[in-house]
Amino acid sequence: MTPPVVEIAGLVKGYLGLRPLRVQSLVVEPGEAVAILGLDAVGAEVLINLLTGAMLPDAGDVRVFGQSTASIADSAEWLGVVDRFGLVSARAVLLEPLSVVQNLAMPFSLDIEPPSPALRERAIAVAVEVGLTERTWDHPVASLDAEGKLRVRLGRAVALDPAIVVLEHPSDGLSRARVPEVARAMRAVAGTRRASALALTADAEFAAHVASRVLTLEPASGRLIPEKRHWLFGK
Secondary structure, three states: OOOOOEEEEEEEEOOOOOOOEEEEEEEEOOOOEEEEEOOOHHHHHHHHHHHOOOOOOOEEEEEEOOEEHHHOOOHHHHHHHHOOEEEEOOOOOOOOOOEHHHHHHOOOOOOOOOOOHHHHHHHHHHHHHOOOOHHHOOOEHHHOOHHHHHHHHHHHHHOOOOOEEEEEOOOOOOOHHHHHHHHHHHHHHHHHOOOEEEEEEOOHHHHHHHOOEEEEEEOOOOEEEEOOOHHHHOO
């Protein structure tokens, strides 16, 4: 039986917030799309670090792919865990003077000036998958709007077929009119790749369109309360 991609129980982690990060219980199954509302930017970053094993909880257990992050033995094993995550985050640096194709080629090779024909073909396939039109491919990433840069980050995150795509406040900077379509596109890309998706967001509309299950974090207790008002956003 395939274990959950993410399994959290009794998590407590102190950080520079008003209270520790608490999550009583969270399970993300393979291929499932889940969104969590109620985490600010710092809290989301802390949770991602806990999921990837970059930090350990003060209490409770974080399990990814059936393994407790506390049991990761060394840096080689840790890198193997991290490689199974695809992170879509403004913290993931884009090389803005370089083209979209060059940025999307980077997961495959650092020899991108210029990329070989085969490497360019792989990067273009990712660009098409994440909805970047041909007119953008050879333009600098700096010329893209917020949505374009988000799609480049998504492409880089999924290029190497992660088991889970984590979306860190992805709708920040997006036009409100574009939020539903972009959210559905991101969910579709993860689904096509047969990856789970976990969105950490303050945007209820984005959450409703990106996930099949939306949870709201109650910070004081760590309870994740199921959201039942998808109909407000056309779900």
